[in-house]
Amino acid sequence: MKNTREERRNxxxxxxxxxxxxxxxxxxxxxxxxxxxxxxxxxxxxxxLRYHDIEIRKFWLTPLTGYLYIVLWLxxxxxxxxxxxxxxxxxxxxxxxxxxxxxxxIITIAWVSFxxxxxxxxxxx
Numbered sequence: 001m002k003n004t005r006e007e008r009r010n011x012x013x014x015x016x017x018x019x020x021x022x023x024x025x026x027x028x029x030x031x032x033x034x035x036x037x038x039x040x041x042x043x044x045x046x047x048x049l050r051y052h053d054i055e056i057r058k059f060w061l062t063p064l065t066g067y068l069y070i071v072l073w074l075x076x077x078x079x080x081x082x083x084x085x086x087x088x089x090x091x092x093x094x095x096x097x098x099x100x101x102x103x104x105x106i107i108t109i110a111w112v113s114f115x116x117x118x119x120x121x122x123x124x125x
Contacts, residue, residue: 015085015089016089018085019082019085019086019089019098022078022079022081022082022085023078023079023082023098023100023101025078026075026076026078026079026082026101026104027075027100027104029071029072029074029075029078030072030075030104030107030108032071033068033071033072033075033108033111036064036067036068036071037068037115039061039064040060040061040064040065040067040068041060042056042057042058042059042060042122043056043057043058044056045058058122059122060115060118060119060122065115065119068115069112069115072108072111072112073108073112075104075108076104076105076108076109076112079101079102079104079105079108080105082098082101083098083101083102083105086098086101
């Protein structure tokens with residue numbers, strides 16, 4: 001049975017633009033968090049560094065880690081709001097499922113959990 005109903009949506013409305021904006025902001029914050037974590041994370045212990053007795057940092061930088069938490073939680077909040085808005089906004093089977101936003105939310109929460117475990121382990125040692 002073919003659906004003969006006419007598409008009533010003519011143009012994108014405010015909510016569609018808000019969803020797109022939140023998705024872009026969430027991914028932008030995620031990319032920024034990648035950059036911050038590069039500088040906040042402990043340095044890698046390569047054999048060449050040990051051979052030349054070059055000192056490496058084995059702990060997370062506390063000020064940058066604080067910023068990293070903020071950026072990651074803002075990214076997770078942005079993707080969460082995007083998913084909530086999409087749930088109430090999309091009613092058709094043909095509407096996008098926004099798996100990328102769900103993936104962003106899962107990755108960000110997993111990343112925050114990983115950092116918390118790493119910092120807890122470095123304080124124990």
